[in-house]
Amino acid sequence: MGDRMVFREHLFRSAAVICGLLTLAIFCFLCVLGLPLLQDGHLLSLLSSPWAPARGLYGIFPMLLASILLALLSLALGFPVSLGCSLLITALAPRRLRMLLIGMIRLMAGIPTVVYSFAALFLLVPLMRTLIGRGSGLSLLTAAPVLALLIVPTMVIFFVAGFEKVNRAHLLALDALGGSRVQKIIHILLPGARPALINGTLLGFGRAMGDTMVSLMLAGNSTAVPSSLADSARTLPAHIALVMASDFDSMEFTSIFACGLLLYLVTGLLMLLMRLPGRSPDNES
Template sequence: MDASRREQIDRLNKFLFKSTGLLTITLLGGIFLMLFSNSVLFFLDVSPVDFFTGSQWDPDTKYSFLPLLVSTFLVAVGSMIIAVPLGIFTAAYLSELAPRKVQMILKPIIEMLAAIPSVAIGFLGIVLVGPGLASIFGIQNGLNALNGAILLAVMALPTIVTISEDAINAVPKSHREASLALGANQWETLFRVTIPAASPGLIAAVMLGLGRALGETMTVLMATGNAAAIPEGFLDSVRTITATIAIEMGEVPYQTTHYYALFAIAAFLFLITLVVNFTGEYFANRLRKFHS
């Protein structure tokens, strides 16, 4: 193949990659514009003050975003309280302590969690986790924020473990050797050297896991009770933003205030997840620059 032919192929490849990148950005911008334009129509009928400060979501009379927002963050943050220490310690064990045979068994099992359909995990929340919580805490049913948090923690674990393990493996071996040479043992090296050095990647893992939890629909729809009111704790039934959209969009009359209200809450969820994912990417890029 002559030089001119290779140059033409290189130009074609550059054009294709550039076109696909621009297409992705265009699609993302188009989704945001669609959500934003419909949200504007909603705020022509409903005061933003009522939308952000009200205490109840009732499509017949009131459209308050606050109960849905509090419920979403309660479930998502609760899932991170469970998944983050479990995920990071699991990644540290796989990376630093586990024998090779154990790694070969555990890693595929953890990665297979990501392949379980969310509806199956939600079903387990109804028939297994929910009744267990009801029995432990002496409540009528276990369809509450804690149930959703436990299930979302399971769903976020593969993301957190995989990215955390990559971050820990990226720490130069010389860091560990220097720590051991100074008299530190393996545990001291892990907690005082390796994990702090991998912290940008660990933060990225947490943020991306949080984004996974915020965007989940079917599991929280099935397992949290769907009470559209501000919860007082993890044992209260909640309704997340994603569950509200899934429940109401199929039955809402077209081009009504209720219809545009669902676009409004979807737009804010889009912005929240965008910020969370950009934050995760920022820390992931810091890790790459640190080890480049």
């Protein structure tokens, strides 16, 4: 009996250890398979040179730039909306509407990415084609609003949780002094939830960087360095998805492991940033 109990307790620990090791294992897999590129000391040139397999150049700079541009753009669109919506839920809306809004946000969080992109392909792309006036309508500007729509629910849920943790005594004090709802937002909610606002934004940025389907289906996937936001561009995840088809031993194929490694490092770094001292550790993932 005693042995069996000890055995089961060991089972719990081994499960956790296995899961932890799996996290590291992915990193190792990517390193080992991307090794040929890293080994030759090409790391810098890999990050800074263009993608031209015909000339023997397998740089991923255009994809890196496109990923960062697209993530920043969708954050610029998504952050104000998320902030406004989470404030509406926390401070402005009547109780019943608040429940409705939370339900809507949850529903949006559950909508498959591929469905968003599929609908946008027929709704937004023709519109952008007319607006931009050239090309196919597939561009960074087309993908950004859809990507923003994708990261807004995550950010709103995170922000609302942050606002709810703001010291209740301060809110009551403001009510007692006869402060308005907007004063409550400006003087108490926003300063009080600053860590949550920053962390939620980092999380949104990570989501935007890592999403495949939106950029793959809407950004156009051109391997050239995008010169404007209305240009077609290829992000890192889309690059991984597209190069897939070729030969397992080719340099093209090796380069996608460098992309994977880069994405892994960026998202890992964001997680570390979220844990900087002074930020409350959050478990809502």
